[in-house]
Amino acid sequence: MSESKIDTRLWSSKARNLSPYVPGEQPQHDNLCKLNTNENPFPPSPKVGQAIAKVLEKQAEDLRLYPAPESDDLRAALAQLYSLEANQVFVGNGSDEVLALVFASFFLKERPVLAPDISYSFYPVYAQTFGVDLIQIPLEEDFSVDPDAYRQPCSGIIIANPNAPTGLLLSLDDIRKLAGEHSNAVVVIDEAYIDFAQSTENNQDTTVSAISLINEFDNILVTQTFSKSRSLAGLRVGMAFGNVSLIEALTRMKNSFNSFPLDKLAQAGATASVIDVEYFEQMRQQVMDLRESLTADLTALGYDVLPSHANFVFARPKDGNASTVASALREQGIIVRHFDKPRINEYLRITIGTPAQHERLIEALKTLHDSNDIAAG
Amino acid sequence: MSESKIDTRLWSSKARNLSPYVPGEQPQHDNLCKLNTNENPFPPSPKVGQAIAKVLEKQAEDLRLYPAPESDDLRAALAQLYSLEANQVFVGNGSDEVLALVFASFFLKERPVLAPDISYSFYPVYAQTFGVDLIQIPLEEDFSVDPDAYRQPCSGIIIANPNAPTGLLLSLDDIRKLAGEHSNAVVVIDEAYIDFAQSTENNQDTTVSAISLINEFDNILVTQTFSKSRSLAGLRVGMAFGNVSLIEALTRMKNSFNSFPLDKLAQAGATASVIDVEYFEQMRQQVMDLRESLTADLTALGYDVLPSHANFVFARPKDGNASTVASALREQGIIVRHFDKPRINEYLRITIGTPAQHERLIEALKTLHDSNDIAAG
Secondary structure, eight states, rough: OOOGGGGTTTSSSHTTTTTOOOOOOOOOOOTOEEEEEESSSSSSOOHHHHHHHHHTHHHHHHSSSOTTTTTTHHHHHHHHTTTOOOOEEESSSSSHHHHHHHHHHHHHHHSSEESSSSSHHHHHHHHHHHOEEEEEEEOOOTSSOOOGGHHHHHHEEEEEEOOHHHHHOOOOOHHHHHHHHHHTTTEEEOOTTGHHHHHHHOOOOOOOGGGGHHHHHEEEEEEEEESSSSOOOOOOEHHHHHHHHHHHHHHHTTTTTTTTOOHHHHHHHHHHHHHHHHHHHHHHHHHHHHHHHHHHHHHHOEEEOOOOOSSSEEEEOOOOOOOHHHHHHHTTEEBOOOOOOOTTOOEEEEEOOHHHHHHHHHHHHHHHHHHHHHHOO | OOOOOOTTTOOOHHHHHHHOOOOOOOOOOOEEEEESSOOOSOOOHHHHHHHHHHHHHHHHEEEEEEEEOOOOHHHHHHHHHHHHHHHGGEEEEHHHHHHHHHHHHHHHHSSSSEEEESSSSSSHHHHHHTTOEEEEEETTTOOOOOOOGOOOOOOOOESSSTTTTTTTOOOOHHHHHHHHHHHTTTEEEOTTTTGGGOGGGGGOOOOOOOOGGGGTTTTTTEEEESSSSOOOGGOOOOOEEEOOHHHHHHHHHHHTTOSOOOHHHHHHHHHHHOOOOHHHHHHHHHHHHHHHHHHHHHHHOOOEOOOOSSSSEEEETOOOOHHHHHHHHHHTTTBOOOSSSSSTOOOOEEEEOHHHHHHHHHHHHHHHHHHHHHOOO
16 A cells, blocks of 8 residues: 555554554465564464364354453363463463553653564554653663663563574573562563573573562562474464462453454364374474574575574574675575564564575585685776 | 563564553353353354365365455445445454554544544554544433534544444444534444444335445445354454445555455355355344343343444443342353443443353343342332
């Protein structure tokens, strides 16, 4: 639609001042190697489809009726998975909706919310939507988060962990520090990618999720999603974990906005996904293994690859000309994400794909850099 | 959860001041005669299940990927159905979400929004959520809406048409009058039940939907839902129709809140429902026929039944003791809706059910009123 045709006369000032989020593109061509939106290369658990088919079989009884407004079965399954009470669990229409409700429920006009300057680009959009000041705290030189840089009055802190697009992980000790130093603020840890993270301490596979801290800190709220590690971006389910009082605020906000955000099929499918622990563990391990091999292949091509704890890598080609590489790949039907922003414009964010997709990517990069070398020579 | 355990210390003032919507109860017992939440007694089109099953069959390709953010296929199908352009159509997660975005997009803090005093009880909740003043305009003595009563400065008017819980229909002439007299306000016609309405002029089946006015008035926005006439309350799909500039505001607001409100299965199922015009026409006719027979049966029992254009009737027992009737029915597993509010507390809102459910209801009422007569005698 051409912007010139739009008449904003009847819009609210809120509507006029928005800067909507722009999601990564979803081109619909065949034979595309789509490594740009951090979807999982593998299908969801087969139990998901079975559970949804079961609802469909008796749809006469089911789809005509409203769904459970508080998604009780799904919340119970998540509570059991993480050894929590159901009233410490909230679910919504993707973690994007959950995050929007978080901004409305906890962050104040009087005191700003703090977030890293390089992070999920929806955070500043939410801040504008809900009229909250967002102060961007610069990441360190190595793209890490320094908790000491957050020492200022605020009503909240929101940090993606692992961060996007860097893939770097903040330790639980640092999160403890943030929560302890900001007892009057809600510290939101957006763990969209946490299931791909591994603790590096002592080479042991210890927990890295801040869910382990919510019984200790009443001001830590953890958000997660079914879109990445559970291969269910198409089903739109996200969740939050926290103290019962934080969850109650989210529930009240939801019920003042939209009582039934999760349809019956999404509730059934998501619940089945949670219960199939074995499949989940296999798939996330597979993605982590592929991340290691892709990191090795890119490193061999001279790329500087940040140590990723997510289902993507953030990599800088030798000459830093990421934009050119992205365009050249696109011509061959390989889509990766390039952010034309200060500090990160020399990097590409590449989603972990299948072995075949990685092969295609690496071959294309080899050819590209070889010919560049020749051209440059 | 006991309220006493809740600590609001970390809540935003917005969260503290909410009065969340309370949906009609969804009890999960067997053999319940559930006539309380205006769901359709008949199943959705079989095409809906088929379309969703088709997505599931190739779920490896599909559920792991994000859905189309603007639900293009669904909007195209709706545009075709109503002879509109796709950019005159907006869809969301149930008409509740659409209405929330409407409040955020068009209604101002500076000028109030006007709504009937007896109407959908979510409107005052949205007003509070978005910090907008809502002025309730009393319905006439006969529960009708008088457009002349709305002559005051406002940023918007929202009217459910047919209204709930009365079922009464406002004419297109009255809607034209409202829109013409309030050219600086958005006039929202919430047509959740419109597919069950029939024009009474000249006994002809002429259009009653304000969709027919949106090319004439740039300030009319029409909302509808898949939850009633399309038997898809469990799928959470609602829509809005209006001038491209109004639709653009809703789209921008959505993309500042949650880019992907409709999952892949809901988009596929809803699209199939729109395309199956024949089934839709049969089902809505069937519900309207059942409404006429239920109205006759209740009238025969001495009930005063308002002329309904919805999939429910609003009926007053002879003695006006609606609360007692509702309780007595509940003891027999028949759930109807009673609103304990001034002016309407002598009425029951009874959803149109299956012939068997109507029989059960009427038998129960006969017995109840007979025994009451005996007791009173």
